[in-house]
Amino acid sequence: MRLTLSRTALLLASALSVVALPGLAETATSPVATIVLPAITVTAVTTRKLEDHVLASGLISPVEQVSVVPLIEGQPIETLAADVGDKVAAGQVLATLSTATLTLSQSQLQASLAAARASAAEARRTADRTAALLAQGSTSNAANDQAQSALTAAEAQVTSVQAQLDNVALQISRTQVVAPVAGTITARSAQIGSIASAAGAPLFVIMRDGALELRADVAEADLPKVVAGQKARITLASGLPPQTGTLRLV
Template identity: 50%
Template sequence: MTILMLTAAITLSPPALYAQEAEDAAPAAQILPAITVAEVTARALTDRVFASGLVAAVEEVQVAPLIEGQPLEALLADVGDVVTEGQVLAVLSRSALELQRSEALASLAASEAAIAQAEAQLVEAEAAAAEAKRVDDRTQQLSEQGTAPKSQADTARANAIAAAAQVQVALQSLESMRAQLALSEARLENVDLQLSRTEVKAPVAGKITARNARLGAIATAAGLPMFVMIRDGALELRADVAEGDVLRLSSGQTALLRGAGIPVPLPGTVHLVEPTIDATTRLGRARITVADPEALRSGMFVEAEIIVAERESLSVPLTALESADDGAFVMRVKDGIVERAKVTTGIRDGAFVEVIDGLAAGDLVVSKAGTFVRDGDAINPVLATDALN
């Protein structure tokens, strides 16, 4: 047995042994590290800004009485009522104003009677003045002819002048009575206006959110308003926005609103981005109108997801992105060789980031930036199709 083994060993010459070893080592030298890569593809990306704030009325309207000093007799609306423009909300007492109206009517009648009397006096004065003038003219002619004494002519002239003066007095008296009539009419109109204002009406259509009026209270515009309304029931979210995001917002952008008790996100629209930043909090504010105000209540805390932009663009996984002093870059794989590629990024949407420049569709990049590969390394790329879906 020993002799046979020695013979076999002698049979294998040294060159044959070296070839066998090289053949066994060749497969080991070709084994490369398997690195997960992702393909650069186009996908729909959405740029979002997240904000939060309180719901408030787009326009709050305060309803106050237009007359003061009258007690409140009836309340015809309450908190939560939806009212139309011009609808009566409360009624004030009319008793004192009705008495004032009666007095105004009596004053008006007296003014009309005084005018009639002044007109009669004017007619009488004008007739007397005309007669005095005729007597004066005739007396003056007789005096010129020498048949009437000068004293008689002087008396006739004085009477004519006095009669003309009485006409002017009658005219002024008539004008005074007419002015008194206009004053009486104005007083009557004022009382009628106050009577019409005993009905407190809604200046706009909307929903009542507060009622401070109490039966029997004396109406006054000082202090709290009788009613507080939300015009047309319109609500808005006054969302606080980070300073760095304010300039990305503009009117017309859509939003999704979420909050406690809201089962489905509510659509909204940015209608105003306030032009100032709070100096203390360093926050801006966006006002977002609510499409369905009945689903919210004033004072609710709501979070908003504002859609800044939506587009289809090339993207890579966010984990593939690395940052350096000269900007962002990825490790691109071409023919199994890793190379550093500088990129310009855009929208960040979830696990993906938009690539504006630096890559082309179909390029492969190392999925995880923390993978220990360097520029020029040879790898075995493994496409992570599951990671992109």
């Protein structure tokens, strides 16, 4: 019995050894797991300025536009000396109006003035003679008063005609339409032959000094971040190179 038990135990032990050996072999051949650590970037600590960008969109328009209108009414446009896109200086002639009717009126008034002056001179001689006769007692006070009144009326006529002549001369000088300011012409409605009128569309529109500005809408939350004098970078929708500017007004 003991032998049998011993052999049985020995066989069991051998079997266990055989069974255990494959497990040991498998453990020995398994690869070791590799741990991959995350990459770390190291940067030196420095002090720098942080910029907060505020985005806004809007439309570009002239800072100031000046309308050019004729200073006299009812005269046809005779010549044009400027067009859209031209850069002009203050006082430069942009167009001229016809002076034909004004020159005719001027000639007529000059003739009227000469006649009025002649009448005034005759009235003065008559007044002087009447005054001398009155001093001699050869005429009445009524006649003298009448002569003086005629002289006053004749001199008033001279003054009136002279004023009309001066007015025509002023109108002739205003037939030249000039630029009131320097800048770039952005619009022109003037056409040769059309009647100039201040009541209609301006003959020209000038962008003063050629200055442009961007009027943009800024979000309410960004308003505390913007102040006059700040620099701005403007990106154009047309694809042209970006422009820089200065914030003028908030």
